[in-house]
Amino acid sequence: MEDHKLKVVLLFGGRSGEHEVSLNSAQSVFKAIDRTRYNVETIGINKQGQWFWGVLPETLIKEGFPPADQTHQVTLVIDxxxxxxxxxxxxxLPNNGRFDIVFPVLHGPYGEDGTLQGLLEMANVPYVGxxxxxxxxxxxKDRMKAxxxxxxxxxxxxxxxLRSDLTSGRETCLNEIEAKIGYPCFVKPANLGSSVGISKAHHREELLEALNVATIFDRKIVVEENINAKEIEVAVLGNDTPKASIPGEVKPAHEFYTYEAKYSNIGSSLLIPAPLDESIIVRLKEMAIEAFRAVEASGLxxxxxxxTTENEIFLNEINTLPGFTEISMYPKLWEASGIPYSELIDNLISLGLERFQDRQNCKISRD
Ligand SMILES: Nc1ncnc2c1ncn2[C@@H]1O[C@H](COP(=O)(O)OP(=O)(O)O)[C@@H](O)[C@H]1O
Ligand SMILES: [Mg+2]
Known part of the structure; x- marks a missing residue:
């Protein structure tokens, strides 16, 4: 009987600033995944990027990674x-390390940014997302906006x-930002998440500091006008025919939705469903699906x-591996839209397998 279960490898932790968030997301998935359908193996990735077999997210949250000689470092064989x-x-390893699908519960660089996905593609492995x-x-964020x-x-x-633009022609950049964007403005590293390295600048001095901070994290920086508005989020699920959840609202505990506001205990509150007019809800759901299609996302x-208070809608961003703890917005939105957490996991695994099959059906050479 055991043998008929699908073998799922949960991958979590990772090198990004969202390591801890990933452990929390993974703990929720590990707890909720349907054991009558899946055999679950775990691989924790430490902050150096080394992969360890069989470590549990809950233990890692409490105790950190065990010393290397007390666990088994593993590698994916690219065959x-x-x-x-x-x-x-x-x-x-159990079953000689073979499995049916990888479930990356990772956020940020080296997890959510296509690098891990490239590794899994090279090995011809089905994966979620x-x-x-x-x-x-x-x-x-720059290419997404494009x-x-x-x-x-x-x-x-x-x-x-680019960081090099800012070094070689700082004055020109500052003048351009002031002329075209104005204050307050948001300064963001192009390729992070969880608000890491993001600042709101109200004048030139803060702008300079914000640019300095952002360039620590990335060689590409996005500067945006401030939008004074509610923050509304919509969950999308599917591959070629994705569906959108009802929208939820985030009420940040700080001036904006900072790392601390996202993850500290004083936390920010989620309003599900978001109190919005029906016509706005319909439009947001359509736009969420358009955004999903625009970047060619799959799974989730x-x-x-x-x-805004005048019901003007601005698209901020898409997150292809959003926070996935039981109390995170993504699963909460689906729960409120009729899909409970463990069923959502089932759906994501099926979509990952479906996507893999779809790609297998393409020839990659004329042979
Ligand atoms: N243009 C903007 N106007 C107003 N607030 C913004 C703007 N851009 C970002 N923010 C605030 O900063 C937070 C983080 O920015 P975001 O672009 O979502 O980055 P991340 O990928 O790190 O979540 C947002 O949730 C919001 O609170
Ligand atoms: Mg965000």
């Missing part, structure tokens, strides 16, 4: 004819700079908006 994990110390293109477009623009989706005014995404 498209026989993808499997292998322990570097010779330990024989978006592929390389969708993940990387969803991570790079494809949203192509689809005429409304967004805040923005400018993009959370699409975040600003909605």
């Amino acid at each position: 498209p004819t026989n993808p499997h994990f292998m322990a570097t110390d010779g330990y024989v 978006s592929g390389v293109l969708g993940s990387s477009l969803g991570m790079d 494809v949203f623009l192509e689809k005429a989706l409304p967004q805040a005014r923005y400018l993009t700079f 995404s959370r699409v975040d908006f600003f909605v």
